[in-house]
Amino acid sequence: xxxPEERVLRLxxxxxxxxxxxxxxxxxxxxxxxxxVDRLATQTPDLIADISNEAARKQLQLSLHHHNLPKLDxxxxxxxxxxxxxxxxxRYPSVDAELVELxxxxxxxxxxxxxxxxSADAIGVVEGQDDVIEYARDLTDEADDELFYIxxxxxxxxxxxxxxxxxxxxxxxxxxxxxxxPEVRERVRxxxxxxxxxxxxxxxxxxxxxxxxxxxxxxxxxxxxMLAILDESEVDGTTTETxxxxxxxxxxLVVLVRQLxxxxxxxxxxxxxxxxxxxxxxx
Numbered sequence: 498x499x500x501p502e503e504r505v506l507r508l509x510x511x512x513x514x515x516x517x518x519x520x521x522x523x524x525x526x527x528x529x530x531x532x533x534v535d536r537l538a539t540q541t542p543d544l545i546a547d548i549s550n551e552a553a554r555k556q557l558q559l560s561l562h563h564h565n566l567p568k569l570d571x572x573x574x575x576x577x578x579x580x581x582x583x584x585x586x587x588r589y590p591s592v593d594a595e596l597v598e599l600x601x602x603x604x605x606x607x608x609x610x611x612x613x614x615x616s617a618d619a620i621g622v623v624e625g626q627d628d629v630i631e632y633a634r635d636l637t638d639e640a641d642d643e644l645f646y647i648x649x650x651x652x653x654x655x656x657x658x659x660x661x662x663x664x665x666x667x668x669x670x671x672x673x674x675x676x677x678x679p680e681v682r683e684r685v686r687x688x689x690x691x692x693x694x695x696x697x698x699x700x701x702x703x704x705x706x707x708x709x710x711x712x713x714x715x716x717x718x719x720x721x722x723m724l725a726i727l728d729e730s731e732v733d734g735t736t737t738e739t740x741x742x743x744x745x746x747x748x749x750l751v752v753l754v755r756q757l758x759x760x761x762x763x764x765x766x767x768x769x770x771x772x773x774x775x776x777x778x779x780x
Contacts, residue, residue, distance in 0.1 A: 504572050506753070513565055515752045516541035518586075521575060522755060527585035530566075534558050541747055574756060619743070620750045626738040629725050630655065633740075636717040637661045645716040646674040649727075651681045653713050659688055666691040712738060720746045722754055 508514045520536045521528070528536065534557055538548050548554045566577040566584055577584045623632050634657065637644060644665055648654050666672055666689065673693040674685055682694050712727040725740040743750030 509753050515747050519747050521586040527583050530582040621742045623740040629738045629740045633715045634661050636715045640670050640717040644672045647714040648676045648681050
């Protein structure tokens with residue numbers, strides 16, 4: 498992995514940095530350092546030390562000013578004006594297909610605890626295609642506002658998955674799905690007419706026909722995510738599927754993917770030409 502991507506992962510692994518990114522992601526405009534501290538205290542108390550007294554708040558403010566914010570700014574995750582003490586969200590600029598490189602996934606799993614139980618600070622692992630499918634369906638069922646999908650094959654888009662997406666549309670959930678596979682796009686266009694569809698211009702991996710490769714992504718309400726990897730058994734050539742999952746606005750995987758996808762998740766006007774030009778794939 499290139500050093501910039503590794504640096505981003507190290508920064509996101511820090512709970513205070515995740516708290517900052519979570520707060521700024523929800524901010525409609527740049528905030529002052531003092532405002533940031535106030536919002537950290539109210540919005541992400543689980544990720545920062547107790548700052549109920551003035552001395553602790555001052556210490557956090559100094560730490561953010563001299564340590565956290567300059568490093569986040571250098572990595573391209575925020576913009577921090579040190580002279581004015583004003584900070585704003587800045588989406589990571591040079592990720593594109595690197596978001597889904599297997600090296601990045603390996604780094605994620607090495608930085609964060611892995612396990613089947615998903616907590617606010619854990620990246621979980623779901624083993625086996627049946628369990629992965631069920632997890633994806635559960636995310637679809639639980640979505641209240643938005644669903645963001647990427648599928649590489651129609652085989653993965655089973656009838657029951659389609660039914661549950663349709664049920665989400667009936668609940669007025671905004672749904673967007675991207676795929677380079679024309680069969681996937683045509684099926685969604687026919688069976689899920691309320692879904693916004695686009696064709697990524699660069700596949701998730703440089704050699705999508707080779708294993709291992711990314712199979713699907715499900716991102717629900719910007720706070721629950723599943724990223725599934727397809728692999729081929731060396732024994733009998735069968736395809737296996739494993740997913741990494743995260744849940745919670747301050748979960749490291751959720752924070753990272755939100756940051757990498759950037760303004761594409763800030764609105765769901767996916768059918769506009771401007772949006773299509775700004776997708777996380779090369780035009």
